[in-house]
Amino acid sequence: MDNMYDRSPLWDRYGRTQVTKEAVADLANFKSNEVNFKLALWDPRVNGVRYLKTLIHALSSGLSAANWTRLRNIRNRTLGNPIAIRYDGETVCLDYLQAVFEVEFMSAGVELDGAAVVEIGAGYGRTCHAMLSNHDVADYHIIDLENLLTLSSGYLRAVLDDEQFAKVHFHPVADVAALFRDHRFELCVNIDSFAEMNAETAHAYLARIAESCRHLYVNNPVGKYMDKSLDGHSQGNEVVALALRTGLLRDIVDIHDNRAVEAQSRKFVTAYLPGDDWRCVAESRTVAWPYYWQALYRNDR
Template identity: 50%
Template sequence: MAKGFQASRQWERINELWVTEDAAADLTGFKSDRRNFNIALWDPTANGVRYLRALVYELATRLSDDEWSKIENVHNRDVGDPVTVRYEGKSICLDYLQAALELGFIERELTLDGARVLEIGAGYGRTCHAMLSNYDLDSYTIVDLKNTLSLSRAYLREVLDDKQFAKMRFIQVEDEDIDAALGSDRFELCVNVHSFTEMTPDTVQAYLRLIDDRCEAFFVKNPVGKFRDKAMDGHQKGEEAVRLAMETGPLRQVLDIHDSEAVDAAVPAFIEAYRPGAGWACTADARGVPWSYFRQAVFRKTSSRKAA
């Protein structure tokens, strides 16, 4: 080989370790192993953050001015050192990008200013943070497990101003009768984002009855089913975690979450599973971007019933 056309030291190493002389002997699986990862793709097992940032960047290019405004209205988004990208001078992470999309979806169906909001399973509180930062809510109540509630309380105390935080109420599942703790409170909106799928079916039904009794509208964003594809994460949390995950949620059918027809076929069951009661109508539903198998929906009560 002419001296000017020799392999770099980087590629000499790649040829020695991964794209070897035997690489072409058996093409089985080569597009999903180190051979192709060193030729055309970044190895997803070692480049998760790179792919996450690529996803956030691509989604950021598609945001409307209104969606950017919703994100920029949320102050202190950098608390906790999120994985971010900068797009046209603005910092964005996946959590608040999703929150902006969710708020846009909800507000097309409901008026949020002045609303009393109940959230079941708030995570660290990003939905609450975004909602209080974009609308003049009357109140925001979170119902959650003890440890997660401690996290959301600490986070929201850090990121919200005093006026916003004064609208908060936290109810711990383990130590309180939720109905008794709520007293006579009623809500214009209940929110559940990716937590009903992690509860027992009986618990989900209990919460849906609570929503039916106390709320006028319900926004839900959850998976339409389960998956068992070990290639996606190597089941790194262990087989016990996989088994437990398969037991939770109202929708436990296993499907190919990257097959649009399989996902679409599961949507009617999703709508019925999350309808709070017979007197409720689904007024809007759509894919829960960016995830292929997440669905979001707004339900509204069509027949009112006085609280007992």
């Protein structure tokens, strides 16, 4: 009967392989190694999807009624097989959660119905999709690199209806000067791409925005980081070196320190101000990522 309370075959294995006598005797690092990965924490090195889905669930549980409405208005969100969860019967992925938070922030300071919008670097088009699904914008222009225009045009053609898609216009970077010369925009949007451009390119865009836009929304990281524990620099040292040389904000920041991020955000707000006639009318940390900041600027001329 004494054996009734002995370890299971599973924990017999753990006791020989991960939670060994030698391992539990060392208190210096046990909370960041295999011991604690079997006691209280799933190993983050191999449980990325588990943690991503947990993040999506946590954000969904706190989503406002207005943002649930925004999300439900966006049809065909599951195209592309996103990593997603089900919450109250709704399929939810992180991309479109971020999109509704972005649209919420922008719509609080800009009248989007009837607005002409230009987005610099749209990825596959999630923000355009979210905005057109919730607001009757006049037209939406996307500037991007050739391969990304192929992706966004194909994706948006598939997820938008004919009337919505007719409002979307795709422009290669070679057409930037002509586009900003010939059009006036109520809003320019940049999400996570200014930080990956050469600084000269970002400054050139800001100069165009200063001349041709009424508002600018920016959502980008506050700086650079060198925490190899996040991904083991899996893409190689060359990619790390290239990333450190891009963007307007290249200070190395402890992105896991909210006070350090808050302090660096002052540089962020200044760096993206398009011109002397502009002012920042709203700013905040983004919802999902603690080292991303968002700001809305207005031209007061």
